[in-house]
Amino acid sequence: MNPLLPYTALAGAKAMRDAADEWDERYRQGRTMPDEPAGLLVENLPLLPKGGKALDIAMGTGRNALYLASLGFRVTGIDLSTVAVEKCRKKAERLGLSVEALVADLERSPLPSNDYDLIVNFYYLQRSLAPQIVASLKPGGVLVFESFTVDQLQFGWGPKSSEHLLHPGELREMFPDLETLLYHEGTVQGDRGPKAVASLIARKRA
Template structure:
């Protein structure tokens, strides 16, 4: 079984200073969490999320906020949801949200965040190596700071016609930046790869940026 892998990017997280300081204790700016099996991954991510502070903060991802007005309201799936910042934001905007994550600790924090915001989200504790996205189910599928190429066909099938995918992940240019030691190249997008992966979709937004802290590709695309 392929290891589940996520990039904890503290340099790019929208944390308050206190949250960032807490999250960075014992780590460099970037921490790669991987394992030989799902239980190893689960244990390591549970440890990352065990702190009281929200590792990525409570504010939603910039790419989601900037494009929220063009997303068709309905059912949304948040892949590798983490502590729920994006799922809760979508719920506040009227979406019916399913959030999937390997870490039970992250899911508990996501539920807590939803309660604070007085919204509801459905949470699914699952290994994304084996999780099956229901076909033709979602108006929006969100994939932020997670790269599992084998999921791309499922994302496409999981969207209804006219549905939109919002996708963000670091590119290989990240390896040229400071504090990127230990990041595996196969968990980074090649330059131009994300756009190519969704070339059969209508591209609504695409960018690749390197601000000296993160090298990130962002895509918003509609299923024809």
């Protein structure tokens, strides 16, 4: 047996616990994303399916999951942070909306089910998920993806490691089997000032 294996597995589990603790703390302090749903979703409703099953990957407190639920989607949202998921559940209750809000580490657990009409992934970059995302979309299903690019480093906030930042053109190439409906890469105005993002809306061929 490779004596390193148990150690690396343990180290990986510890790193993930640390990450979960860090996100929990951010959510406790309210140092996170705005409450409003992402502009990319709100401004491009005509490109989305009219309803059905939606999955919000790394949903945080569920700003997009709750918005999709308000549009009539049956939404599942997943996040590593127990604090964020609990906030989403409470908000859903307050608003009279239904979201299946799950705590899971997406580095370790597969995406649930495999027949979503819509999958959204905002400001969470796990490159290894790309094939699962495609497999989990129904034929004709739509993916909405937006995350920071390396150009975000100039603004001094957001992710610091290139592991969590898209390279120029990367998002355009990440889902070659999907049909691109919208692609944009550059600096846009965010709630904290300018931010460097890549945005994609793409459809699985029927």
